[in-house]
Amino acid sequence: MKPYKACSCRDAETGRLLGKKCPDLAKKSHGKWYARYEAPRSADGKRRQPRVGPFDTERECKNELAKVMGGEATSASAWDNRKLTLSEFLERRHAWRVTEMEAGDLKPSTLESDREAIDLYYSPGLGHIKVVDLDDQHFRELYAAMRLLNRPEEKAQRSELLRRLQEARAKRDGKRLHSRPLTEGRIKRMHAVITGALNDAVKVSKIRTDNPADGLFRAKGSKKKGRTKPLLWTPERVARWEKTGHIPAKVMVWSSEQCGAFLDFADACEDRLYPLWHLDAYWGPRRGELVGLEDSDFGLESGVLHVRQSQADDDLDDTKTEAGDRQIVLDEETVRVQKAWRKRRAEERLAWGAAYQDSGRFYCYEDGRALRPAYVSVRFGLLIERYAKLRKRHAEGWDVERIARVHRVPVAAAQVALRLPLPPIRFHDLRHGAATMLLAAGVPDKLVSDALGHASVSFTKDVYAVVAREMAEDAARKISAFIPRARKINTAGAINVPSGT
Template identity: 70%
Template sequence: MRPYKACSCRDPETKRLLGKKCPDLSKKGHGGWYARYEAPKSADGKRRQPRIGPFDTEKACKEALAKALGTAVNPKAHDERKTTLGQYLERRYTWRTSEAETGEGLKKSTLDAEREAIDLYLSPGLGHIKVVELDDEHIRELYAAMRKINRPDEQAERTEILRRLQEVRATRHGRRLHSRPISESRIRRVHAVLHGALADAQKLSKIRTDNPADGVWRSKGGKRKQGRAKPLLWTAERVAAWEKTGAVPGKVMVWTTDQCGNFLDFAEASGERLYPAFHLDAYYGPRRGELVGAEEKDLSLERKRLHVLQAQADDELDDTKTDAGYRQIPLDDETVRVLKAWHKRKLEERLQWGEAYRDAGRVFSYEDGTALKAEYLSSRFRILLERHANIRAKGKEGWPAERIARRFRTTEAAVEVALRLVLPPIRFHDLRHGAATMLIAAGVDDKFVSEVLGHASVAFTKDVYAVVAEELAEDATRRIAAFIPRQNRLSAVGASNVPSGG
């Protein structure tokens, strides 16, 4: 089993391969290193001694021989020695898809994400490498190439693996559709797919004796992964700083109760068709996919309950994000009133569309009854915030409310609402964070809040929202005198300024 050197030179007379007998083997760079090892016998009992090689050095040959000897004791591993990672990923994906079809496997959204990881990264990057030969250096090289995609130095240091990744990325009219760099969280998700596949190759398929993906992950710059971004409250001080610099102090920002109420008043006064969806999200925080996936049969206005049984991440219904997401949300009287008005409006739209109406059976839909796309909700939310900001800008320029209303094709009532209060920027999903914060600040039981939001545990709810809820309560305390004792305070101030008798 010792490595030996051989070449492909032939005898000039007999034309037979010289192999180990070539006189030029002592010359540097001539020939390569090979080795044979004892493999399990074939099905008919015949002896097998496979050869591995060629290798440039004896050391490389010895390392490969050690790997081969490690799999030689396992007949299945030996039979799979030529299986590439791409082949194994496809085989495993077929298994997982068939399991999902029985109702026992993964959700469709999870399978779709795994399919994307295979097609865009794992197969083009590492698919050609044999499973038994894959090592941690290959994996690190893939992640390094992923980090260069859509960055300024993408072309400057273009490696072979980066070229393969670039070739599979979608383009239209010569331009790449996805123009943002690959995030560390995306690389982590790809790593999870690869690690799972190699774990199956080790424990189920017995192709390997180890998992080369173990311990590979390193976050960008060698830093440890930061925890979940905690929400920050848009206090008066932070709003003032934002208006001066334009800098948003955190990734996840939450409105105060006044700011949230101003937005809902503005949306309602503007005649925004999807105001009921914004109202429901601001009050109880269902996820965006849960909002557009909610069906009429799961909403009972008589019992004041909305059952959350599914979600729509893309264009198809799927299960909720977690098992805890399968829940019911109790509704207050005001929300019931808003949703009853919404049902009346949908009935009017059905009559207007007539036979062209396509009832998707959803609580929230387009005017023709078809199911909403999740991104449409976010788009309408952004439009409302931009309109609110533009109205305030015109107000600062001295425009009268009537002129502003004509300019932005809205109502004077909406203009008056917008001029009352500045609305700092948040994302649509931050309405959910705001709902959680306000429920906790209002003294609602933590367990109830956790169940309404569909969190996996009460501990998670408290860990994420406790601090900002406390900040909200303190912010309200500082300003409460401006709301409740206004008349008394003004009277007291007036009395203090009245001259004494004489």
């Protein structure tokens, strides 16, 4: 296994290669450095002594020898895989993962994400490079090219790498498969695919000893990012929002009064999706879970809802986590609202007749088609905007009847909107609000965690336990009563001193 020097000179008489016997090898510029090492025997038991080289210096030869002896050639197949290109390796790994999905160990959406990363980015961009030859610079250049896609500066670039990515994203008619620029978040999601694949190359296939894609994206700052906790819309925050438009945090939660005002408004407006808003505000299913609910998942006679699947985009999939597959025992009011919805759907089906497309979903469009998740969020946002417009008209001096007539809403809906301001939240924040109000209502932590489909009770307590102002006020009262004090202030402000002191 010791490195040696050899050349391609031949004997003048026999014509044979001189190799290590060439007399000119003593010269510094003559010959190259090689090394052989003992590798695992082949499948038929034959001895294998692969050679590394040529190298210009002995040091380079020793470094490469140490590299392959350190793990890249721990099996016969590992040495053979050294010639494997990234495209070939990704396709082979994808075939493995297909079998994992068929066995139920992998979600179809994960496999689709892998396929997108392979077809649009890694195969056209770096697929021709051997896995063992990849380094971090290859990925930095790839991501730089990905950031240029569908941007004005794209046409000014002439790199071969960018051209291959452009071709991969084109349809048969020459139009782009995707016309929007890639966000940094999407690039990171694609990066997660290659990081996992190269981890397999290191730990499973033993093709490499390191992962060159590892560590390219680093978290900002030195502190570990914690869980984003919801913030309650208190009267003080609402007053500031009305005055300046300031939203204190990304995740905001309505108080029970604000949530009730929204549901009353949607009900009074006779909004078609009011039953969906009601269920989410009371019990907090995720958006994909609501859209994925089927008729058979609702046991309205028994008052039990079975959440067992989710629809993130266009395809139905399992719930986000194993804990997400759950049953929720519904309250009487929620059951009443959902029964009314079922009756309305039956009337719509009769009205559409043969044109009705039965998707089997509990919540659907009027013609029976399955709802798109994005539609739910947009519809929710429009309701909040409508609520705000009615209040704005009243501030301009319009009376309730005029507001209702011009904006085509029932008078009862306009009256609800004038009760109190409704600050903005995202649709997903209804779920956060449901968790907060369930805890504030005294529902045990374990039951709340189960209803929301959280993986652990500690997560539920950590994120939601102190959000509701009602809970904080109750805690303040309890701690005051819990600690015995000799001197207490009465309601009139006087100090009560126990007798005998």
